Amino acid sequence: MAAFLASLNFSDPYFAVLVLLVIALAMAVGFVFLSQALGPKRYDRIKFDVYECGVDPKTPAAVRVSVKFYLLALLFLLFDLETTFLYPWAVLYRSLGLFGFLEMAVFVGILLVGLVYAWKKGALEWQ
Amino acid sequence: MFLGNLGSLAYFLPELAVTATILLLVVLHVASKRKTSSAPAFLALVGVGASILLAGVSPPGEGKAIFEGMAAYDGFAVFFKVLTAFATLVVILMSMDSGELAGRSKAEYFIFLLATLLGMFLLSSATDIVMLYLSLELVSIPSYLLAGYLKGKERSTEAAMKYVVFGATASGVMIYGFSLLFGMAGSTQTAEIGRVLAAGKPALPVILAAVMVAVGFGYKIAAVPFHMWSPDVYEGAPTPATAFFSVAPKAAGFAVLVRFYYTVFAAHDAASGLWRITSSMDWPLLFAGLSAVTMTVGNLVAIKQENVKRLLAYSSIAHAGYMLMGFVLLSPAGIEAILFYLVVYLFMNLGAFYVVVLVGNSARGENLSDFTGLGSRAPFAAVALSIFLFSLTGIPPFSGFIGKVYLFAEVIHRGVYWLAVVAALNSVVSLYYYARIVRAMFLLEPKDPSAIPVPAVSGAMLVLLAAPTLVLGVYWEPVARFASASVKMLAF
Numbered sequence: 001m002a003a004f005l006a007s008l009n010f011s012d013p014y015f016a017v018l019v020l021l022v023i024a025l026a027m028a029v030g031f032v033f034l035s036q037a038l039g040p041k042r043y044d045r046i047k048f049d050v051y052e053c054g055v056d057p058k059t060p061a062a063v064r065v066s067v068k069f070y071l072l073a074l075l076f077l078l079f080d081l082e083t084t085f086l087y088p089w090a091v092l093y094r095s096l097g098l099f100g101f102l103e104m105a106v107f108v109g110i111l112l113v114g115l116v117y118a119w120k121k122g123a124l125e126w127q
Numbered sequence: 128m129f130l131g132n133l134g135s136l137a138y139f140l141p142e143l144a145v146t147a148t149i150l151l152l153v154v155l156h157v158a159s160k161r162k163t164s165s166a167p168a169f170l171a172l173v174g175v176g177a178s179i180l181l182a183g184v185s186p187p188g189e190g191k192a193i194f195e196g197m198a199a200y201d202g203f204a205v206f207f208k209v210l211t212a213f214a215t216l217v218v219i220l221m222s223m224d225s226g227e228l229a230g231r232s233k234a235e236y237f238i239f240l241l242a243t244l245l246g247m248f249l250l251s252s253a254t255d256i257v258m259l260y261l262s263l264e265l266v267s268i269p270s271y272l273l274a275g276y277l278k279g280k281e282r283s284t285e286a287a288m289k290y291v292v293f294g295a296t297a298s299g300v301m302i303y304g305f306s307l308l309f310g311m312a313g314s315t316q317t318a319e320i321g322r323v324l325a326a327g328k329p330a331l332p333v334i335l336a337a338v339m340v341a342v343g344f345g346y347k348i349a350a351v352p353f354h355m356w357s358p359d360v361y362e363g364a365p366t367p368a369t370a371f372f373s374v375a376p377k378a379a380g381f382a383v384l385v386r387f388y389y390t391v392f393a394a395h396d397a398a399s400g401l402w403r404i405t406s407s408m409d410w411p412l413l414f415a416g417l418s419a420v421t422m423t424v425g426n427l428v429a430i431k432q433e434n435v436k437r438l439l440a441y442s443s444i445a446h447a448g449y450m451l452m453g454f455v456l457l458s459p460a461g462i463e464a465i466l467f468y469l470v471v472y473l474f475m476n477l478g479a480f481y482v483v484v485l486v487g488n489s490a491r492g493e494n495l496s497d498f499t500g501l502g503s504r505a506p507f508a509a510v511a512l513s514i515f516l517f518s519l520t521g522i523p524p525f526s527g528f529i530g531k532v533y534l535f536a537e538v539i540h541r542g543v544y545w546l547a548v549v550a551a552l553n554s555v556v557s558l559y560y561y562a563r564i565v566r567a568m569f570l571l572e573p574k575d576p577s578a579i580p581v582p583a584v585s586g587a588m589l590v591l592l593a594a595p596t597l598v599l600g601v602y603w604e605p606v607a608r609f610a611s612a613s614v615k616m617l618a619f
Contacts, residue, residue: 099133113153120157 071123075115082111128192135193138185138200141178141208145245148174149238156234167234168223171241175216178244182208190617196316198252199386199617206466206613207251207382210473214375215244217477217592222367224481224585226488227277236276239269240371247375251382254390254617256305256315259383260298263343266376267294273371274364286363293346293356301343307336308391321391321405330407337392337410341417344387347380348447351421361440366487369436370480373443378469385454385462386616393457402457411455418455419549422448426556435483436493438560439476442519445557446472449550452534456541459614464533466610471526471599475518478592481585482512489579498564500573508581509568511589516561518596521554526599533607 050057089096089104096103118124136143151174152167159166182205190201198204218240222228228236246265253259271294275287309315311332312323324333345353361369389395392410393402404411425445432438450472453465483493485508490497501509518525531554538547581589599606 110150113150117153117157 068126071118075118075123078111078114082108129196130191130193132194135191135200138191138193140181140184141212142245142248144174144178144181145241145248148177149241149245152234152238152241156232156238159234162232162234163230165223165233167237168219171219171237172216174241175212175219175244178248179209179212179216182212187615190615192254192617197255197258198249199254200252201617202613202615203382203386203617204252206610207378208248210378210469211244211247211251211375214371214378214473214477215240217481217588218367218371218375220584220588221370221477221481221484222365224488224582224588225365225367225484226491227365227484228367231276236273239272239276240368242269243273243371243376247379250379251386253383254317254386256308256317256320259317259387260302260305263298263301263347263383266347266379267298270294270372270376273368274360276368277363277365280363282363283365284363286360289356290360293353297343297346297353300339304336304339304343307332307339311336317387317390321394324391325394325405328406333392333406334408337388337406337408338413340387341410341413344380344384345417348377348384348451349444350417350447350451351424351444354421354424354444357444358437358440361443362434362437366436366480366484366493369440370477370484373439373480374473374476377443377447378473381450381454381465381469385465388454389457389462389616400459404457411457414451415455415543415546418448418451419546420448421445421451422550422553426553426560429560430556432560433495434493435495435498435564438495438564439479439483442557442561443476445553446476446519448553449531449534452538452543452546452550455546456537456543458537458541459611460533460537460540462614463607463611464530464537466613467533467603467607468530470606470610471518471530471596474592474595474599475515475525475527478589478596479512479515479519481589481592482508482515485581485585486579490575495564495567496574498567499571500568500576501579502569504573504576505579505581507586508579508589511593512568513565514593514596516564518600520558520561522558524597524600526596526603529600529603 050061085107086104089100093100130138148171152170155167155170187200187202187205190199192198193200219237222233222236222240243266246262246267246269249258249262250266253262271287271291274290275283277283308320308324311328312320314320314323342353346356349357357372361372364372388410389402392404392406392408394405395401396403422445425441425443425448429438429441429445432441446468450465450468453461453463453468455461485505486497486501487493501512514525518527521527521531531550535547535550538550
């Protein structure tokens with residue numbers, strides 16, 4: 001222990017960071033246990049209820065979400081990413097020339113097949 | 128030298144053929160009125176057949192680094208491309224026969240199958256950890272869909288769910304390992320990471336990375352303790368998909384395991400022709416332990432199984448254990464033994480599953496009791512299944528024996544005697560549960576004595592799979608030569 005303390009260099013700028021880290025950790029963990037140990041404990045039915053900004057909860061929290069939202073989100077993600085690729089391509093369009101055009105055509109074409117598939121399968125209809 | 132994107136296309140033809148087939152299948156699926164036609168199956172057959180031909184068309188020679196070092200085009204990759212594409216070809220034919228899939232639209236099924244194949248092509252050639260992760264996911268995600276393809280069947284849905292949860296966890300742990308490697312080496316290229324690690328790095332992060340990556344690959348090859356998903360998935364998935372999982376992604380998993388560990392954590396020593404460990408961790412010992420545990424658990428648990436698909440799942444876990452023996456030896460002959468074993472394993476395992484499909488078509492189940500009296504109900508299929516099972520055991524006239532001889536010989540040659548002893552004991556155990564199926568087929572009275580029809584195409588396929596299982600047991604030289612020529616891995 002003594003050898004370890006002797007090896008510490010207190011003027012190191014990172015030493016302050018280390019001290020800060022230790023204090024922050026001690027405070028965060030310490031207060032959790034302190035409130036557990038010192039706080040009064042009076043449990044009743046209302047304390048065990050779901051907390052909804054003070055209003056009595058009307059329905060259970062676990063609601064079924066329609067699978068259509070996932071389909072739509074998936075399609076959105078797909079075409080959102082496509083635009084992310086299209087922006088830098090559009091900026092560099094002139095310098096990329098015919099090769100860049102064809103490469104992007106292949107990329108968009110593959111995604112287009114996917115869109116046609118989703119369309120035909122009825123993923124875009126909200127019924 | 129790295130080839131640029133356009134120049135690489137000439138070495139990317141099998142992948143392009145598979146991609147084009149997938150797109151055509153999608154278009155065909157949405158355009159066609161009849162959802163149960165067999166046109167998608169034929170299109171898939173043509174596409175996969177073309178990819179096999181294209182994979183063999185230009186000899187890899189010393190190998191090339193394609194797509195700016197993202198992937199390698201070398202003998203090792205070509206071997207696995209041909210192997211996995213051939214397995215896919217057999218599985219497509221098996222799926223056309225399967226009663227489980229009858230009445231369902233098969234186009235999407237083939238799309239998933241071919242997408243997995245594309246992933247396996249890339250996985251066996253990936254030389255960059257980003258590419259490697261992407262292709263591993265490309266193998267995994269369509270596999271989840273294949274496992275859950277029997278929509279409405281509870282077991283199938285359960286299989287898909289378990290597969291997703293295990294797969295996500297395993298690849299999460301693996302990519303954490305990758306991030307550690309990237310942090311140490313500052314490069315995503317496996318060869319570059321290998322060079323940096325060889326120069327000396329602190330032991331702890333290297334060990335952590337090696338173990339974490341092993342989780343991802345171990346999951347893919349279903350090695351104990353990452354095997355928990357496989358019996359449930361194998362049981363719930365449609366039988367042709369099970370046959371596929373037990374052969375093709377496992378082979379691709381071995382490809383990436385060997386390529387990754389031998390380039391990142393080992394270096395080739397030109398003088399002795401062997402590899403040596405470069406990092407501070409004795410990972411071959413870790414994998415030798417995994418190998419012993421994998422084959423023991425696989426074989427011991429298989430004894431109690433009543434469902435034949437589940438039994439074959441545990442048997443395929445055990446076979447992954449046998450093949451891992453070749454991986455830990457750091458010698459070209461060890462890898463050669465794995466490659467040879469994968470070829471014979473492909474024929475015998477796909478053959479065994481083919482008979483399970485045929486029995487399942489008439490019995491609507493795959494329990495051991497459905498196989499009783501198969502010797503009189505469908506003598507041809509029963510004899511074929513016996514051949515496959517005895518070959519899986521590794522009994523002399525069959526090819527499984529030669530596969531094991533190669534593995535055992537190299538293990539003994541490199542002096543890892545304890546592993547050879549464990550493997551030999553395991554082979555004895557495996558005889559019991561394989562013979563149990565044979566006993567049910569020939570010695571027990573059938574529940575229902577009616578004959579099981581074996582269509583001509585299925586009969587031809589059984590012959591096609593049984594013939595190599597027998598012939599490779601007496602004349603294996605060409606395959607062994609092909610395997611030893613394919614050990615050349617590109618390192619750049």
